[in-house]
Amino acid sequence: MRFPHDFFFGAASAAYQVEGAWNEDGKGVSNWDVFSKIPGKTFEGTNGDIAVDHYHRYKEDIRLMAEMGLESYRFSVAWTRIIPDGDGEINPQGLAFYNALIDECLHYGIVPFVTLYHWDLPQVLEEAGGWTNKRTVDAFSKYATTCFKAFGDRVKHWITFNETIVFCSLGYLDGAHPPGISHNPRLYFQATHNVFVAHARAVEEYKKLRQYGEIGITHVFSPAFPADGQADNAQAADHANQYSLAWFYDPILKGAYPDYVVGQLKERGWTPDWTAEELTVLKWAAPKNDFIGLNYYQPQRVIKHNPTAEDKPAAQQVIAGAPGKVSFDGVYKTVSLEDKKYTKWGWEISPEGLLEGLRMLRGAYGDIKLYITENGLGDQDPVENGQILDADRVEYIREHLKAVKQGLREGLHIKGYYAWSVIDLLSWLNGFKKQYGFIYVDQQNNLTRKRKLSFGWYKQVIANRGGEL
Ligand code: BG6
Numbered sequence: 001m002r003f004p005h006d007f008f009f010g011a012a013s014a015a016y017q018v019e020g021a022w023n024e025d026g027k028g029v030s031n032w033d034v035f036s037k038i039p040g041k042t043f044e045g046t047n048g049d050i051a052v053d054h055y056h057r058y059k060e061d062i063r064l065m066a067e068m069g070l071e072s073y074r075f076s077v078a079w080t081r082i083i084p085d086g087d088g089e090i091n092p093q094g095l096a097f098y099n100a101l102i103d104e105c106l107h108y109g110i111v112p113f114v115t116l117y118h119w120d121l122p123q124v125l126e127e128a129g130g131w132t133n134k135r136t137v138d139a140f141s142k143y144a145t146t147c148f149k150a151f152g153d154r155v156k157h158w159i160t161f162n163e164t165i166v167f168c169s170l171g172y173l174d175g176a177h178p179p180g181i182s183h184n185p186r187l188y189f190q191a192t193h194n195v196f197v198a199h200a201r202a203v204e205e206y207k208k209l210r211q212y213g214e215i216g217i218t219h220v221f222s223p224a225f226p227a228d229g230q231a232d233n234a235q236a237a238d239h240a241n242q243y244s245l246a247w248f249y250d251p252i253l254k255g256a257y258p259d260y261v262v263g264q265l266k267e268r269g270w271t272p273d274w275t276a277e278e279l280t281v282l283k284w285a286a287p288k289n290d291f292i293g294l295n296y297y298q299p300q301r302v303i304k305h306n307p308t309a310e311d312k313p314a315a316q317q318v319i320a321g322a323p324g325k326v327s328f329d330g331v332y333k334t335v336s337l338e339d340k341k342y343t344k345w346g347w348e349i350s351p352e353g354l355l356e357g358l359r360m361l362r363g364a365y366g367d368i369k370l371y372i373t374e375n376g377l378g379d380q381d382p383v384e385n386g387q388i389l390d391a392d393r394v395e396y397i398r399e400h401l402k403a404v405k406q407g408l409r410e411g412l413h414i415k416g417y418y419a420w421s422v423i424d425l426l427s428w429l430n431g432f433k434k435q436y437g438f439i440y441v442d443q444q445n446n447l448t449r450k451r452k453l454s455f456g457w458y459k460q461v462i463a464n465r466g467g468e469l
Contacts, residue, residue: 001405001408001409001467002464002465002466002467003405003408003465003466004408005465006415007408007414007415007416007417007465008071008072008111008113008371008415008416008417008418009069009070009071009072009416009417009458009461009462009465009466010070010071010072010073010074010111010113010416010417010418010419011065011070011073011074011418011419011420011421011422011438011458012073012074012075012113012373012374012418012419012420012421012422013054013073013074013075013076013421013422013423013425014075014076014115014118014119014162014425015075015076015077015078015081015118015120016030016032016048016051016076016078016118016119016120016426016428017048017051017118017421017425017426017427017428018051018052018054018075018423018425018426019048019051019053019054019055019078020048020049020050020051020052020053020054020055020056021050021053021055021056022048022049022050024055025081025091025093025094025096025097026081026084026091026092026093026094027078027080027081027084027091027094028080028081028083028084028085028086028091028122028123028124029080029122029123029124030078030079030080030120030121030122030123031120031121031122031123031126031130031178031179032047032048032119032120032178032428033047033048033049033080033120033123034123034126034178035177035178035179035180036048038180041176041180042428042429042431043427043429043430043431043433044431046426046431046432047426048426050447051425051426052423052424052425052426052441052447053447054423055097057447057449058100058101058104059104060449061422061423061439061449062101062104062105062108062110063108064423064439064449064451064455065108065110065422066108066109066110067459068438068455068458068459068462069459069462069463070110070422070462071109071110071111071462072110072111072112072113072157072416072418073105073110073111073112073113073422074113074114074115074159074373074418075101075112075113075114075115076114076115076116076117076118076120076162077098077114077115077116077147078094078120079116079117079120079121079122079143080094080120080122080123081093081094081097081098082094082095082098082143082146082147082150083122083139083142083143083146084122085122085124086121086122086124086125086136086139086143087125087135087138087139087142087143090146095150098147098150098151099150099151102151102154102155103154106154111156111157112154112155112157113157113159113371113373113416113418114147114151114155114157114158114159115159115160115161115162115218116140116143116144116147116158116159116160116161116202117140117160117161117162118162119162119166119167119177119428121136121178122139125139126178126179130171130178130179130191131167131168131171131190131191131194131195132172132187132190132191132194133194134194134197136194136198137194137197137198137201140198140201140202141198141201141202141205144160144201144202144205144206145202145205145209148205148206148209148211149209152206152209152211152213153211155213156211156212156213156214157213157214158206158213158214158215158216159215159216159217159218159293159373160198160199160202160203160215160216160217161195161198161199161217161218162218162295162373163218163219163220163295164192164195164196164217164219164248165192165219165220165244165248166220168188168191168192168195169188169328171188171191172184172185172187172188172191173185173188173328176429177428183328185268185270185328185329186269186270188270188328189265189270189271189272190272190273192247192248192272193251193272193274193278194272196251196252196282197278197281197282199217199252199285199289200281200282200284200285200286201281201285202215203215203285203288203289204281204284204285204288207288214290214291215289215290216289216290216291216292216293216369216371217252217289217292217293218292218293218294218295218373218374219248219249219252219292219293219294219295220244220248220295221294221295221296221354221357221361222244222296222297222298222299222300223241223245223299223300223353223356223357223360223361224237224238224240224241224244224245224299224300224301224302224332224334225237225299225300225301225302225353225356226301226302226303227301227302227303227335227337228303230303230304232304233302233303233304235304236302236303236304236305236331236332236333237300237302237332239331239332240300240302240327240331240332240334241360242258242260242261243261243327243329244300245364246258246260246261246364247261249292249361249364249365251282251286252286252289252292253286253289253292253365253368254286254365255282255283255284255285255286255287256279256282256283268329290369291368291369291370291371291415292368292369292370292371293370293371293372293373293374294370294371294372294373295372295373295374295375295420296354296357296372296374296375296400297347297374297375297376298347298348298349298350298353299348299350299353299354299356299357300334301334301335301336301337301340301348302332302333302334302335303324303332303333303335304331304332304333305326305327305330305331305332305333307330324336336348343377343378343379344378344379344380345378345430345434347378349377349396349399351399351400351402351403352403354375354400354403354404354407355403355406355407358370358403358407358412358414359410362412367411367412367413368413369413369415370412370413370414370415371414371415371416371417371418372400372404372414372416372417372418373418374418374419374420375397375400375417375418375419375420376393376396376397376419376420376421376436377390377392377393377396377397377436378427378430378434378435378436379392379393379434379435379436380433380434380435381393381435381440381452386450387453388440388450388451388452388453389452389453390435390452390453390454391453393436393452393453393454394453394454394457397419397454397458398457398461398469400417401417401461401466401469402469404417405466405469419436419438419458420436421436421437422437422438422439423437423438423439423441423449424436424437424439424440424441425437425441437452438451438452438454438455438458439451439452439455440452
């Protein structure tokens with residue numbers, strides 16, 4: 001079986017991670033421009049000031065994408081290039097850059113798939129409370145509409161937000177992303193709600209313009225499975241799925257929050273400040289949302305957290321050495337299992353988790369339209385005699401594409417696969433040590449681009465429409 005002709009073989013990036021040119025051509029300052037420069041916040045103090053200089057080298061990069069046969073390029077727009085202070089004047093030079101990038105893609109027949117928000121918020125808005133302030137929702141609406149009007153004649157695929165759970169939880173629970181706040185569930189839930197409303201408003205604006213493209217959102221897809229057959233671990237996994245899946249997917253697809261979580265937030269005093277009008281907007285937008293983008297890296301293996309039994313692991317022998325991470329609400333713990341494979345950064349490699357998760361998603365939401373908007377292997381690639389032999393990445397992507405193919409056989413409505421990432425780029429917290437790309441960037445040699453082993457392999461896959469998988 002080959003992949004259908006209307007299935008996109010793509011690859012992705014995000015503005016802050018590739019562009020650089022952080023203060024050029026009228027660009028405003030983003031929260032990441034500031035946060036990454038606070039000592040100790042990022043790996044070896046790396047930041048996106050230069051990143052991989054895609055801003056100046058996009059023509060070369062897109063030429064390489066075309067050589068690979070890439071059908072679609074998912075990239076994000078930096079809000080601060082379009083509206084430097086968040087909600088004021090539009091910067092014509094910012095529009096010019098993305099116009100040129102889009103046109104370059106189209107020149108080679110590469111379909112642009114545009115993310116409006118991949119974490120780089122104008123710093124002015126961050127200082128005013130970021131996503132916890134409803135003013136940011138209004139500002140986003142204006143920014144999104146500006147992009148639709150400027151690029152919508154050529155861009156027909158829009159993602160509003162990338163991974164709400166990540167930027168909100170790392171920003172308000174773990175303190176690892178801006179604004180660097182820890183242990184504040186109240187702000188965390190408020191921020192997520194405001195993002196969902198911003199998404200719904202953008203859907204509303206987009207549909208009003210009648211540009212006849214599609215618009216959706218990208219979520220982390222990390223389905224939780226119990227680590228073993230114990231009943232309380234199964235319950236813990238259900239709880240994890242309510243908080244990490246239902247809370248994010250329900251408001252987008254059903255237009256209402258899951259009762260289970262809403263009830264608990266009330267008891268715990270974490271209910272966001274929401275208005276009847278906002279809840280109506282969510283309801284109105286849900287049936288108009290065209291697709292969900294899934295970023296799949298790994299599933300969660302879950303056990304019930306039992307603080308009094310730390311020295312006796314609850315799920316017995318199956319749990320490998322690592323202590324695991326306790327959920328922010330103390331209910332469950334994610335663990336590593338002895339019989340699973342892991343990347344060098346300890347992320348589980350589980351193509352079967354993707355397939356099982358997709359089936360779970362169909363059970364919960366029916367036959368929705370899906371794109372895999374990110375999936376890939378973060379590795380320190382082996383370089384031998386100047387060749388980048390990333391055979392492990394080939395294996396990783398091959399196995400995940402096979403899972404996608406199986407999903408298609410089962411009738412799932414998956415319309416594309418975007419490998420993360422098209423080119424080596426800046427990892428938010430892991431700097432340049434962790435690589436994901438098909439295209440290597442030589443940090444020691446003026447950021448020279450080189451084709452990796454995986455580049456030629458993906459090219460073949462695309463040429464054969466995955467027939468050999
Ligand atoms: C996703 C993000 O969560 O994970 C990407 O959307 C990110 O922006 C990717 O780069 C990989 O994360 P990391 O931490 O391995 O670089």
